[in-house]
Amino acid sequence: MLEAIDIHADALKRAALTAGPAARVPNCPKWTVHDLVAHIALVHCFAIGLAMNRPAKPAPPPDWEDLLGWWDGQRLALREALGQDPGSPAYSPYPGFDVTVGDWTRRMAHETAIHRLDAESALEEAPETRFSPEFANDGIDEFLTYLAPRLGRKTDIRVTTPERTWSLGEALAEVDGPADDVYRALWGRPHRASVTGDLAPVEAP
Template sequence: MSDALLSTLAEALAELVTAVETSDDEVLDPDTAVKWLEGTAATLSALPAADRRALDGHFRAAALRHPEGPWRDELLKVSEGFGLTEDTHAAACEALARQARRFVATVRDADPATPVPTCPGWTLAELTRHLGTVHHWAEHLVRTRATARVSAQDVPLDLPGHPAAYPGWLAAGAEALVTTLRAADPDTPLWSPGPEPRAGYYPRHVLFEAVVHLADAQIALAGTAEPVDPDTAAEGIEHHLATLLYVPWTAERIAHLDRDADLLRLTARDTGTVWTLMLGGGGFTWRRGSEASAARTEPTASVTGDSGDLLLLLHRRYAADDPRFAHTGDRALLDAWLTATAL
């Protein structure tokens, strides 16, 4: 089964389950509803852990494609109702730990003064300090159960005096963060810079920060980034899209694009997954699908590349003119989008 087909089926199931859960007793007999849902839960409980985690990701992505409101809130409960969230949280923590180790291994023996071309004006030392600061900041938020925004500048860093010691400092901070995240209930209410105000938002948020900054370090040292796992890249793309309107400066830029009714399509060459962005109303919505389903509508502009390359394109680590990508349609729309969404 293709990833795009699985995503579509998961979204349909989430919508159906939510419709059942929110139906009035006069419309649907409660005993019948419970019987349906218990049967589905029993079927899903037999899935291997990896498949359960993947399904949770699809449910969550489907929910976050909806605007804020009661319907999205109910959709976000589907994974919890089926008992999928615990494994997913643990898996995200482990993925974050692995990514931090990869970053440390990449920069540990490198010259801290090496320029990072994808972060103009930064060196490897500053890149490492930045990522380590993100670890300390997220650990502080989750440990203190902060329900209001805390600036990273207000979090103690205990930064070493010499940049050569930064990788070890980052490793220790990442270990502390993962320990705190593993001990946290993912549903603990918490301020977040995105659409999910809970502790469970942070493992993935920091994971994708680490994925992009590992690519920065690899490009600085080798001229190119190593391939990103397609599933991780797809989650990263959707995390990015779901978060953009929660960042004040990107939300404002998107609101002023003046491209109402335009469609921007991203197609993953390696998996066939398609993301269609629909601009308008001072913002945008997006939908994940397959190449077959996307063929029914003609986009204003499209870009095709491997999943990991598309993730790095959206974060402006690769230029749109890079030969990794193929384009059709109004190229000015893609350029305007990348400029407006620069973080």
């Protein structure tokens, strides 16, 4: 998962530099590329404090070049913070839920991967990025069994990929397809999965 953070952050940065800070992000219509980079840089900085059990209130610099440099520094610090024993307790912003360093590593891998897709959507010719079934299935599991409950999202859903099935609650919605597409569907990104029912109460806000 540490390697995944690096891979997807590098790809996100390449796309951001190519698109430019003023480019719109079709996956997140309210954002520019500058907004997207500020968000992921802030999240990475926030995760450092959580992994070290010292919550911080980061403030990304507004200038584009300064922001890129600041993010580079946060990425190095994030790797160091997440390089601890994965089982070490970390700060949890979710009342009633314990969190470990390994949880934050996994969370940042998937957070960065999804926002990589957002950055690439800002390009005139977006690459055909596809996540491996192993990574995408882990992302589905992380979303359904870890993140959604902590965010108070409903998980009355049945999700099926060629490799795995999740049956949670009353299954008011069903999603079926390749793991990569199901992963994107749960995050509200463009996908080719089959969806039955209303995904809105489940998908990422």
